[in-house]
Amino acid sequence: MSRKNWKRCGLLAAMALAATYFVVVLNSVSFWPNREPFLAEVPIQESARRVRLLRLGEGPLRYAAKDPRPEFVRRISPTFVRRIPRDREVDVGGMMPVGIFDRFRMDEVPAAHLLLRAVDSNGDYVVDSTLGRKQIELIDSKGFSFLSNKVDSGRRRGGLELERWTCVPRRDEELRIGLFDRNPGVAPIEMTIRNPFFKTDTPVWMGSPLPQSQYMEGTKVTLEGLSFGVLGLQARVRAEGLAWKSSDVSNWFEDATGNRGLWLSPDEPAWKVHVRIRPFTSASVQEGAMVQLPPIEQPKGEEPVRLNQTISIGGTEIQLVEVSLPKSVAQEGQQSSRPSGHLVFKAHARFKHGPYSVFFRRVGDRRLDSAIHIQTGDRQNRESHIVASVTRPENNAPVMVELGVVADRELTFLVTPPEEFKTAMREHVVQSRLGKPQKQRE
Numbered sequence: 001m002s003r004k005n006w007k008r009c010g011l012l013a014a015m016a017l018a019a020t021y022f023v024v025v026l027n028s029v030s031f032w033p034n035r036e037p038f039l040a041e042v043p044i045q046e047s048a049r050r051v052r053l054l055r056l057g058e059g060p061l062r063y064a065a066k067d068p069r070p071e072f073v074r075r076i077s078p079t080f081v082r083r084i085p086r087d088r089e090v091d092v093g094g095m096m097p098v099g100i101f102d103r104f105r106m107d108e109v110p111a112a113h114l115l116l117r118a119v120d121s122n123g124d125y126v127v128d129s130t131l132g133r134k135q136i137e138l139i140d141s142k143g144f145s146f147l148s149n150k151v152d153s154g155r156r157r158g159g160l161e162l163e164r165w166t167c168v169p170r171r172d173e174e175l176r177i178g179l180f181d182r183n184p185g186v187a188p189i190e191m192t193i194r195n196p197f198f199k200t201d202t203p204v205w206m207g208s209p210l211p212q213s214q215y216m217e218g219t220k221v222t223l224e225g226l227s228f229g230v231l232g233l234q235a236r237v238r239a240e241g242l243a244w245k246s247s248d249v250s251n252w253f254e255d256a257t258g259n260r261g262l263w264l265s266p267d268e269p270a271w272k273v274h275v276r277i278r279p280f281t282s283a284s285v286q287e288g289a290m291v292q293l294p295p296i297e298q299p300k301g302e303e304p305v306r307l308n309q310t311i312s313i314g315g316t317e318i319q320l321v322e323v324s325l326p327k328s329v330a331q332e333g334q335q336s337s338r339p340s341g342h343l344v345f346k347a348h349a350r351f352k353h354g355p356y357s358v359f360f361r362r363v364g365d366r367r368l369d370s371a372i373h374i375q376t377g378d379r380q381n382r383e384s385h386i387v388a389s390v391t392r393p394e395n396n397a398p399v400m401v402e403l404g405v406v407a408d409r410e411l412t413f414l415v416t417p418p419e420e421f422k423t424a425m426r427e428h429v430v431q432s433r434l435g436k437p438q439k440q441r442e
Contacts, residue, residue, distance in 0.1 A: 040177075040191045041119075048121045049128055051189055053177065055115035057196055060094035061162075063115060090115065096149060096166050098252040098261045109260045111149075112168045112197065114138075114177070116161040127159040131179070134189070135433050136161070139176040140169035144265045145429045147232075166261030170199045180433040205256040207270030207416035214411050216277065217284070219244040223273060223413045228425060228441055230432075232262025235273050243284035244409070250276040266421040273413045278373060279357045285404035292363055295398035298343065299324050313405040317350045318358070318386075323399070343399060347386040349374060355408050360388040363400035 040053040055061060096111040114136065118128035137145035148163045169175060175195035180188045213222040219241030227234050233253050237246040254260045254272040264271055279285075291313050299305045304324035311318050323345050349358060351374065358372045374384045393399050424441055 040193050042189055042191045044118070044128065044130065044189060045187050049118050049126060051128075051131070051179070051191075052117050052119055053114070053191060053193070054117055055113060056177075056193070058094075058110050058112050061090055061092050061113045061115065063090040063160075090160060090162055092162070092164070096164060098166055109166050112138075112165040114163045114165075116179075117159055125159060130181070131161050133183075134179040134181050136163045137178045137180065137429070138165065138168050139178050140265065140267075141172045141174075142265070142267050144169075144267060144426065145178065146265070147263050147429065147432065149232075149261065149263075167255075167259035167263050168197045169195065169265075170197045170257035170259065171202065173198050182433065182435045184434065199257055203256050205268075205270035205272070205414060207414045209416055210418075212413050212415065214413070216409060216411065217241075217243060219277075221246065221275065221277060221411055223275065223415070226273075226415070226418060226421075228263075228421070228428065233264065234262075235275060237275050239277060243279060243281055244277045245280040246275065246277055250278075264417075266417045266425050268417060270414055271417055273415055275411045275413065277409045277411060278355070279359075279371070279406040279408070281359075281371070284357075284406045285359060290359075290361070290402040290404040292400065292402040293320070295400055296323055297398055298392070298396050300396075301325075311403065313403065314407075315351075316356060316358075316405045318403065318405075319348045319350075321346045321348065341392060342389040343392050345386070345388045345390060345401070347388070349384050349386055351384070357406050357408075358386060358388070359404040359406070360390050361402055361404070362391050362393070363402050 036054075038052040038054050039056055041050050043050050055063060092111075092113065094110055095108040098109055116131065116136075118126050118131060120126050135147075137147060139145050146165060146167055146169060148165050172195055174192055175197070176190060176192050178188050178190050210226070211222055211224045213220055215221070219239055221244070222238045222240070223235055224238055225236045227236065235251040235253075237251065239246045252260065252262060252274050253264050254274065255264045255268045256270065257268075291311055293309065293311070296307065297305055302325075304322040306322050307320040309320045311320070323343050326342070326344060345360060349356075356374050358374065360372075372386050372388055374386075390399065390401055428441070
């Protein structure tokens with residue numbers, strides 16, 4: 001290659017390097033200042049960095065980091081430079097379940113959300129690992145801290161700190177936000193802003209001490225006491241009767257300001273405790289509400305009897321699929337001396353509301369063969385699979401089965417928060433900042 005061509009190649013390489021350098025400089029974060037709006041900003045102790053409050057509100061949250069570069073810079077930049085990382089985006093729904101194990105979201109409330117990011121001295125976003133070690137609290141004027149929902153709360157990635165609550169301070173015009181480190185020697189970070197959750201027209205509730213009892217269809221339901229722990233407030237309920245039973249993990253709490261969840265202020269004059277009661281036996285089925293199926297032939301051997309029947313009970317559609325012998329019995333054959341005991345029914349149930357219990361019982365037999373409890377959200381219309389066992393008639397006679405469907409019931413108790421909770425729940429907050437495991441306290 002001639003010297004002239006070498007010079008030309010060198011000139012082109014220099015121009016390419018200059019263009020690359022120009023694009024890199026134009027895309028430099030510090031070259032274009034971050035002008036994204038924010039609600040509040042406070043310094044991080046012993047650091048040149050600051051914490052910015054980007055979002056605070058109720059309902060769905062959709063956030064994407066804004067590109068500070070002008071449009072012409074984004075146009076001339078390569079695609080991989082223009083793309084904003086996905087971990088800088090947040091898209092969460094506006095509802096949260098109020099119960100602990102409410103995976104079907106039977107009771108939902110609008111979720112409160114808070115979004116934080118750290119910035120450097122130039123106002124550019126940075127990833128600050130110390131924020132991930134801090135507990136974020138919403139603090140009312142009496143010094144009580146509202147903790148986030150431990151089951152479905154924070155998501156922290158890419159420098160974004162997201163926290164969600166079902167219960168927040170609503171009586172104060174101003175709101176304190178505290179970030180508390182697990183190391184007690186590190187001073188907390190606090191900021192005070194206008195409270196977006198503030199309410200003026202709040203009803204006055206008056207509670208009563210515990211225990212309290214209510215009667216429902218021959219069953220005495222007693223709210224014996226309250227407790228709290230890592231998962232929040234819990235109710236201790238006892239149901240005395242043959243038809244209904246209680247479930248401690250399906251209870252939740254409400255106050256007069258509109259909060260619904262498992263961590264309310266003990267300074268409120270009253271809490272409303274929602275207790276869910278589920279049917280326990282077919283005695284909970286109202287008279288005449290059991291639906292009898294046509295006679296069904298018993299299966300012989302491993303081959304099940306196909307049913308293909310659909311019945312509707314109180315808005316619940318149940319499609320019967322098949323009936324078979326238990327697998328071990330069917331494999332041994334009908335001549336086996338081993339007693340079969342029962343038949344296995346398979347079905348699909350489609351509910352418009354929930355949760356429900358489905359009862360299978362042989363006609364003329366007062367004993368309950370199977371009770372299947374099915375949970376499904378009030379806003380859903382889902383299908384659930386059912387496997388139930390029914391006592392097998394003797395002499396291979398056709399089996400006569402009746403079905404019943406009973407919905408769960410909800411009772412409410414208006415109670416006065418125990419006086420000792422005012423101190424004990426505040427102590428629990430202090431210990432939770434240190435990451436120490438907390439036992440359930442009454």
